[in-house]
Amino acid sequence: MSQQPIQNFYKDDVAICYGCGKHNADGLHIKTFWDGEIGRSTFTPRPEHTAFPGFVYGGLIASLIDCHSIGTAIAAAYDAAGRAPGTDPEITCVTGNLNVSYLKPTPMGVELVLEARIKEMGERKIVVTCSVYAQDVETVRAETVAVRVPSRMFKKEAD
Numbered sequence: 534m535s536q537q538p539i540q541n542f543y544k545d546d547v548a549i550c551y552g553c554g555k556h557n558a559d560g561l562h563i564k565t566f567w568d569g570e571i572g573r574s575t576f577t578p579r580p581e582h583t584a585f586p587g588f589v590y591g592g593l594i595a596s597l598i599d600c601h602s603i604g605t606a607i608a609a610a611y612d613a614a615g616r617a618p619g620t621d622p623e624i625t626c627v628t629g630n631l632n633v634s635y636l637k638p639t640p641m642g643v644e645l646v647l648e649a650r651i652k653e654m655g656e657r658k659i660v661v662t663c664s665v666y667a668q669d670v671e672t673v674r675a676e677t678v679a680v681r682v683p684s685r686m687f688k689k690e691a692d
């Protein structure tokens with residue numbers, strides 16, 4: 534298992550994503566630990582993340598899956614290239630498609646565990662599957678298409 538989350542390697546000037554940016558004070562700070570096969574993340578929803586009494590808001594879960602799957606895609610792409618994460622040229626991805634199946638209501642008050650795997654690693658398209666577990670019960674399953682883009686896409690035109 535990697536000691537550091539892949540998000541630690543995102544460059545400071547672009548690490549402001551609401552889901553995973555370390556420099557977004559109001560963000561979720563999602564972290565992805567890649568072990569060469571599985572991307573793992575944990576998150577304990579806060580009271581404001583409730584959908585209805587006792588259960589987690591589905592949009593929050595989609596956000597967790599989104600950033601964790603993109604993080605998994607980036608970490609796996611560095612691995613596939615035989616390169617250390619964060620080395621230049623940067624490998625960057627955005628979400629092209631996110632498909633989420635809510636299998637069961639997800640309970641509040643427990644740590645959620647996310648496990649993501651690479652289904653397909655293409656030149657530009659990386660397909661990632663992700664399951665969310667609450668107390669070992671899979672409550673959500675998703676498939677994400679991550680698309681590699683040039684890192685300049687993250688910079689403002691004025692920069």
Ligand SMILES: CCCCCCCCCCCCCCCC(=O)SCCNC(=O)CCNC(=O)[C@H](O)C(C)(C)COP(=O)(O)OP(=O)(O)OC[C@H]1O[C@@H](n2cnc3c(N)ncnc32)[C@H](O)[C@@H]1OP(=O)(O)O
Pocket residue numbers: 539542543544547548550552553599600603607618619620623624625626627628629630655656657658678680682687
């Ligand atoms: C370690 C250091 C790293 C530093 C790292 C810094 C990054 C630090 C910021 C992180 C940030 C995180 C972010 C969180 C995730 C967001 O929230 S990202 C924000 C939400 N997503 C967006 O805004 C994306 C908007 N869409 C687009 O910009 C463009 O449509 C896309 C997705 C880049 C694709 O456009 P394109 O370049 O014209 O793609 P195109 O050449 O047509 O297709 C390329 C491949 O992707 C597939 N594809 C394209 N679009 C789709 C689609 N919508 N559905 C399915 N497949 C698609 C194509 O089929 C094609 O596949 P192949 O033929 O190669 O097999």
